Amino acid sequence: WSMLSEDIDAIIALKKSRNAVILAHNYQTPDIFHCVADIVGDSLALAREAMHVQADVIVLAGVHFMAETAKLLNPSKTVLIPDRGAGCSLADSITPEDVRLLRQKYPGVPIVTYVNTSAAVKAESDICCTSGNAKAVIESLGVERVIMLPDEYLARNIAAETKVKVITWTGHCEVHERFTAEEVRQLRENHPGVVVLAHPECPPDVLAEADFAGSTAAMSSYVASKRPPRVVLLTECSMSDNVAIQYPDLEFIRPCNLCPHMKTITLGNIRHALETMQHQVTIDDSVAARARLAVERMLAVT
Ligand code: 13P
Ligand code: SF4
Incomplete structure (x- = not known):
């Protein structure tokens, strides 16, 4: 704990001296999520939120x-990204060349790209989406058919x-x-009355077994508003660890699938990032403007 609190104190001081803010995804460990x-x-x-940041540095x-x-x-x-190797299996599943070929194959069909892609892939698309706004983004286009990349299950x-x-x-x-549908059925059998919330990156048969x-x-908002026991x-x-801390009166069943990419980020490398101002994220000029447009179009929808 003393090492943990030393890192936390150092990061808080570095945020001040560097005029930095830390943006953390819901999959970050509770020490990062709740403490820094x-x-x-x-x-x-x-x-x-990234659009409204006033600080000079974003970690x-x-x-x-x-x-x-x-x-x-x-x-x-x-x-700054504390570990340059923090990738994503979705982002790795498609290249800009793949997107160009799809455009040739389906001329005139808009290409909606999940944000879980490289800037170079975003640059080849018409608009981005996230799991939180995919339906609204697709329907905003007013067309009968879209190409949605790269997550087959989300699509x-x-x-x-x-x-x-x-x-x-x-x-x-x-x-x-x-995650499997059988696993959900087992969960219901072993934990009667359990409310099952699933991320739309899960296979469709898993979603069919879920309540939401x-x-x-x-998912966080569902727990906050409905308080399922x-x-x-x-x-x-x-995700469950972070939400469970906020609702000690609720019982969280925790089958655990870990994202190795999210887990490369630690208090230690966040501190190191702020100490050394590394690793700085740069985006090639040849793709930045087009990729930005796709993200901005998405943000204009929702
Ligand atoms: P959301 O937080 O947008 O639901 O994304 C989930 C995810 O897997 C991000 O890597
Ligand atoms: Fe990518 Fe990990 Fe998120 Fe899955 S959980 S979409 S692998 S970053």
Whole structure:
């Protein structure tokens, strides 16, 4: 604990001296989420908040695509990612060339790209979305058909909620693809009355067994407003840890699928990032303007 509190004290002092803020995703561990973060939230909230940051430096406690989005929205600020290797299986599942080929194959069909992609992939798309606004973004386009990249399950889950036809890609989140419908049935048997909340990156048959599906922020809001006495969040492990701290009277069942990329971020490397001002996120000029446009179009919808 003394090492932990030493890191926390150092980070708080460094935030002041560097005029920095820490944006942390809901999957960050409780020490980061509750002790040093200034702004916490889902991917959509982090993108939105990034637009209003006044500080000179943003430390993104999350994965690389989130840091890129913050940089796109704050080109003149320094954006730091504490571990350059904090990737994402979805972002790795598609290249800009793949997107260009899809555009050729489906001329005139708008391309909606999940924020869990590189800036170079965003630059090839028409508009971005997150799990929190995907349906609204797709319906805002006023077309019969869209291409939605790269998460196959998110695309299929959203397609089930709208009349718009959705062409999908084959990317999966390595955390959420591991949940199964059988696991949900077992959970209900072993924990009678449990309310099951699932992230829309889970396979469609998992969502069919759940009581509610939504982004990490939507799951938090569900718990805050409905206060289910016994609840399970089918998503990354730290999410339940962070929410459970706020509701000690509720019982959280915790099957745990860990995101190795999110877990590369620690108090130690956040401190190191602020001490050394590394690793600075840069985005190639050839893609930055087009990628920014896709993110800004999304933020204008929701
Ligand atoms: P949201 O927080 O936007 O729901 O995203 C989940 C996720 O897997 C981010 O990596
Ligand atoms: Fe990517 Fe899934 Fe990890 Fe989120 S949880 S960063 S979508 S691999």
